[in-house]
Amino acid sequence: MRLPGGVGLIILDNLCKSYGSGKHAVTVIDHVSMEVTKGEIFGIIGQSGAGKSTLLRCVNLLARPDSGSVTVGGVELTRLNTRELQAQRRKIGMIFQHFNLLSTLTARDNVAFPLRLEGLSRQEIRRRADELLEMVGMSAHADKYPAQLSGGQKQRIGIARALAGRPDVLLCDEATSALDQETTRSVLALLQDINRKLGVTILLVTHEIEVVRAICDRVAVMQRGQIVESGRTADLLLRPGHPATRELLRQTEDPYGGDASGSDAGGTIIRVLYSGDSAGKPALSEAVRGTSVQFVILHGTVSRIRDVPYGRMTIRLTGPSGETASVIGRLREQGWEVETPDVL
Amino acid sequence: MSYDEIPWPIIWQAARETLVMLGASLALSVPIGLVIGVLVFLTSPGQFWQQIWVNRLLSLIVNVTRSVPFVIMMIYVMPITRWLVGTSIGMKGAIPPLVIAAAPFFARMTEIALREVDRGVIEAAEAMGTPRLLIIWRVLLREARTGLIAGVTVTAVNLVSYTAMSGVIGGGGLGDLAIRYGYQRFRPDVMLVTVVLLVILVQLLQSFGDRLVQRLSRNQID
Numbered sequence: 125m126r127l128p129g130g131v132g133l134i135i136l137d138n139l140c141k142s143y144g145s146g147k148h149a150v151t152v153i154d155h156v157s158m159e160v161t162k163g164e165i166f167g168i169i170g171q172s173g174a175g176k177s178t179l180l181r182c183v184n185l186l187a188r189p190d191s192g193s194v195t196v197g198g199v200e201l202t203r204l205n206t207r208e209l210q211a212q213r214r215k216i217g218m219i220f221q222h223f224n225l226l227s228t229l230t231a232r233d234n235v236a237f238p239l240r241l242e243g244l245s246r247q248e249i250r251r252r253a254d255e256l257l258e259m260v261g262m263s264a265h266a267d268k269y270p271a272q273l274s275g276g277q278k279q280r281i282g283i284a285r286a287l288a289g290r291p292d293v294l295l296c297d298e299a300t301s302a303l304d305q306e307t308t309r310s311v312l313a314l315l316q317d318i319n320r321k322l323g324v325t326i327l328l329v330t331h332e333i334e335v336v337r338a339i340c341d342r343v344a345v346m347q348r349g350q351i352v353e354s355g356r357t358a359d360l361l362l363r364p365g366h367p368a369t370r371e372l373l374r375q376t377e378d379p380y381g382g383d384a385s386g387s388d389a390g391g392t393i394i395r396v397l398y399s400g401d402s403a404g405k406p407a408l409s410e411a412v413r414g415t416s417v418q419f420v421i422l423h424g425t426v427s428r429i430r431d432v433p434y435g436r437m438t439i440r441l442t443g444p445s446g447e448t449a450s451v452i453g454r455l456r457e458q459g460w461e462v463e464t465p466d467v468l
Numbered sequence: 469m470s471y472d473e474i475p476w477p478i479i480w481q482a483a484r485e486t487l488v489m490l491g492a493s494l495a496l497s498v499p500i501g502l503v504i505g506v507l508v509f510l511t512s513p514g515q516f517w518q519q520i521w522v523n524r525l526l527s528l529i530v531n532v533t534r535s536v537p538f539v540i541m542m543i544y545v546m547p548i549t550r551w552l553v554g555t556s557i558g559m560k561g562a563i564p565p566l567v568i569a570a571a572p573f574f575a576r577m578t579e580i581a582l583r584e585v586d587r588g589v590i591e592a593a594e595a596m597g598t599p600r601l602l603i604i605w606r607v608l609l610r611e612a613r614t615g616l617i618a619g620v621t622v623t624a625v626n627l628v629s630y631t632a633m634s635g636v637i638g639g640g641g642l643g644d645l646a647i648r649y650g651y652q653r654f655r656p657d658v659m660l661v662t663v664v665l666l667v668i669l670v671q672l673l674q675s676f677g678d679r680l681v682q683r684l685s686r687n688q689i690d
Contacts, residue, residue: 184595213597224592227688228610237606238596269687289596 132195133325134160134293139182139192152178153189154349162292165319165326167336167357169372170346176329179346180297183327184216185209197292214238217286217324221298223278225270231281232257232266238288256284260314276307283314287324294318296328300335312338333372337361337429345369358432362399363461391442393422394452395463399434402459408439411454417443474657479645483665485559486641489631490669493566494624500571501623502616504530505578506604516600533572538630541569542637562639566630574623581615582608614681621677625670632666642666 141153152175160166170176181187182194185201194201199212225234236253244252257263260280270278279299286294296315300308316339318324330336336343336357343361344354347368353360364370398407412419424437441448452462504526510516511523536544542565546556549564585608593607609616632643642662650659 186591186595207599210597210599213595216595218592218595220588220592222586222588224586224588226589226607226611227586228613228684237593238598240606241596241598241602271688285596295595 132159133162133197134183134327135193135195136179136182137193137195139179139189139194141178141182141187141189151349153182156192156349156351158344158351158354160293160325160327161342162325163319163323164341165316165328165339167340167343168327168329168346168351169331169333169336169343170368171372172331174346175349176331176346177297180295180327180329183293183295184213184218214241214289215291216293216295217289217291218295218297219279219282219286219299221301223270223275223282223302225278225281225285227270230267230269231262231273234270234281235284235288238285242289252288253284256288257281259287260284274307275303276311279303279307279311280314283311283318287318287322292325294324294326296326296330298330299328301330301332308332308335309338315339331372333361339430341430345372356432358399358429358434361429362397362432362434362436391420391440392445392448393438393440393465395436395438396455397434397436397461398459399432400459403433403435405458407455407458407460411451411458412441415443415447415451417441417447417451474661475649478649479642479658479661479665482640482642482645482662486628486631486643486666486669489559489562489566489634489639489641490624490627492563493570493627493631494620496563496567497570497574497623497627498620500567501574502578502609504571504575505582506608508575508579509582509608510604516594516603530572530575533568534576536569538565538569538633539636541565542634542639546637557638559640561637562631562634562641566627566634569630570623570627573626574619577619577622578612578616581612581619584615585611614685617677617681617684621674621681624673624677628666628670628673 136156136158139153139156140151142149142151144150154175156179168176168179178187182189183196185194189202192202196212196216201209201212204212225231226237229237232250232253235256236249239249239252254263254266257266260283262277262280262284265273265277265281270281273281282299283294294315299315300311303311312335315326315328319326319339326339328335328340340357342355343357344351345360345366345368346352347366352368353364353366360369361373364373408419418441420440420442422438422440424435424439426433426435426437428434441451443451452464455462507517508523508526508530511519511526513520513523533541542562545565545568548568549556549561552564553560555561589611590603590607593603598607631639631641632646633639635641635643635645635647638644642665646659646662649655650662
């Protein structure tokens with residue numbers, strides 16, 4: 125997972141963790157090694173019970189791995205004593221699915237909680253807290269208690285609180301899973317903003333592929349305590365290699381090809397996938413130029429994952445079979461991936 | 469039975485004694501019970517001072533103390549009482565057994581209140597690098613405060629009945645008065661007055677506690 129020339133801000137090395145002992149021991153994390161580069165948004169995705177939340181908790185040692193090492197910002201956390209660990213944790217922000225705000229404190233006082241640990245003056249704390257509330261767009265709600273706020277508002281307070289210690293890293297544990305779609309979008313936009321403007325590296329855990337698609341630069345797929353696949357988001361989402369990844373993708377994508385294929389209409393049905401540079405080219409019209417082959421797009425998506433444009437389509441080609449084969453050949457030359465029926 | 473037969477000065481004196489015994493024993497039981505309750509909670513499985521044996525021992529002490537009826541407890545701890553305050557009778561002699569009975573009770577109430585605190589909030593405080601003593605003070609006790617106040621109220625009400633019982637061993641106060649006048653001298657009027665005063669006292673304590681809880685939980689309930 126080490127990117128060439130990357131700076132590993134978070135390095136997890138050969139982590140193992142199990143709960144219980146003897147016959148009843150359950151392995152939650154099974155020899156996981158990974159690295160998160162400074163400045164990126166890294167997603168860990170998996171079904172519930174895959175061990176992803178535990179893995180995230182290992183980064184700030186809320187969960188202690190049985191073996192292996194955790195290094196954040198060059199400091200090996202697994203070697204520190206309690207006091208040193210507490211000091212390091214102040215540089216690692218964390219937000220939670222259920223927000224975990226103190227119900228007896230106002231929004232402002234919740235944000236001020238970590239600031240009070242730093243021994244700042246009363247005025248300084250108040251000034252910083254108001255600044256943070258402003259940044260997450262919650263200034264108007266500073267004096268409200270969590271019970272008076274909506275889920276999205278609570279998460280914004282959670283984010284402000286997590287950023288109070290000016291952390292290098294923000295850990296997000298299913299941060300949008302308790303929110304509706306629209307609120308999820310706005311919270312994700314806020315996280316992306318924080319990543320870009322403050323340069324905070326984000327490591328997030330989710331079971332929603334949409335979250336990964338929206339903001340993650342890289343992603344790792346977890347299943348039964350192991351990372352089964354990882355890579356750049358576009359690569360992984362467009363060309364999933366592992367069954368677990370495909371299973372996750374199935375949650376949201378239209379059935380590949382749909383039932384619009386109209387197989388009784390004759391011709392050859394092909395499925396294509398293109399991404400990156402080849403997305404800008406008039407590949408399809410060039411491929412059929414000079415032939416008698418005609419094409420009909422039966423089904424498709426043209427979109428963008430992060431900065432990578434892509435298209436995925438089901439196309440019916442009609443024409444002499446020799447010419448059809450050469451059209452497919454030309455598409456492949458253009459960098460398109462083409463799936464053809466077995467008969468060809 | 470006429471009005472001037474009721475020995476009001478003696479009754480007021482007894483009421484004052486009850487209030488002093490209640491105040492003193494509550495002031496001692498609450499901090500002692502709070503510390504024990506926090507320790508029982510934090511040494512229980514899954515908490516950050518997890519110590520199964522310490523937890524079991526503390527729990528056992530709390531349970532044993534709570535199972536002994538107060539009348540028997542008073543007599544049983546007399547040597548300790550004498551050692552602590554020099555006497556086992558009167559107001560002074562009543563306070564040690566009151567504390568020994570009420571502190572474990574409040575410890576249990578504390579533990580129950582702390583269990584109600586959202587585990588996630590404690591986790592969030594840990595993630596922020598909060599030292600443990602501050603987690604106890606600023607998170608646990610703060611978030612559990614309405615439960616704790618309700619616990620103090622119940623403990624205080626229990627203590628009222630305990631102070632009355634301490635009259636049996638000459639503990640002073642309204643209970644003592646009820647036994648000496650109402651029972652031994654067949655004075656139902658005095659008995660009635662003490663009972664009414666005790667009921668009023670309990671009502672005041674309960675409504676004060678309830679109101680405080682209400683005030684603190686305003687705006688904070690989902």
